[in-house]
Amino acid sequence: MTQYKNINGHPHMEYVREQLSPEQVLERSKNFYQLMDQRRTIREFETTPIPREVIDNILKTASTAPSGAHKQPWTFCLISDPKIKKKIREAAEEEEKISYGSRMSDTWKNDLKPLGTDWEKPFLEDAPYLIVVFKQSYGMENGEKIQHYYVNESVGIACGFLIAAIHQAGLATVTHTPSPMNFLSKILGRPSHEKPFLLLPVGYAKKGTYVPDIERKKINDFLEEF
Ligand code: IYR
Secondary structure, three states, rough: OEEEEEEEEEEOOOOOOOOOOOHHHHHHHHHHHHHHOOOOOOEEEOOOOOOHHHHHHHHHHHOOOOHHHHHHOEEEEEEEHHHHHHHHHHHHHHHHHHHHHOOOHHHHHHHHHHHOOOOOOOHHHHEEEEEEEEOOOOEEEEEEEEEEHEEEEEEHHHHHHHHHHHHOOEEEOOOOOOOHHHHHHHOOOOOOEEEEEEEEEEOEEEOOOOOOOOOOOOOHOOOOOO
């Protein structure tokens, strides 16, 4: 039976944790690491449809993320309409052409060379779904402003959960950040308190696609222990 008590006049319920042996904890930590270590950023997708229920599960997973004062300061826009995907691709490529042509420094472009990126973004039409994540600088309820906290941190964590859920389901994505991104607010008709944060195409990785042969930092290279 779930136990309840009041704290500051608000209902709290007892948190019952899963009972696992130390061996099970070790096994689960290892399995999850091995799964996540297989994740790669994918830039070429199959057009194969994905059941809507899968996408809903992925989105619901993202929305389990912790957030400042539990304000959940995010809106996820889900796009499958080919006409809107085309509009987004055209607008993104227009910006990216300028970025790669003149806005990005030579150092930046050099840093991207190993990844093989360019201004062309066919994945914005090929992937069956696009998810555009908006951060809410503040909330709006019945015409009233609601204060939000740690918005970037909260939305960033939700995006991390989203990317993990996409990978865990056997699907792929790329964290696309066309800059500037305000065309997304216009195309999707978002209110002014919402700002575009990240664009993620979701689909199956294209058969025969290639990813850069890069290494991840080893634990001793990113960990400082005290
Ligand atoms: N937004 C551009 C450029 C780009 C920037 C970084 I930093 C990357 O890691 C990858 C790409 C694009 O999406 O191509």
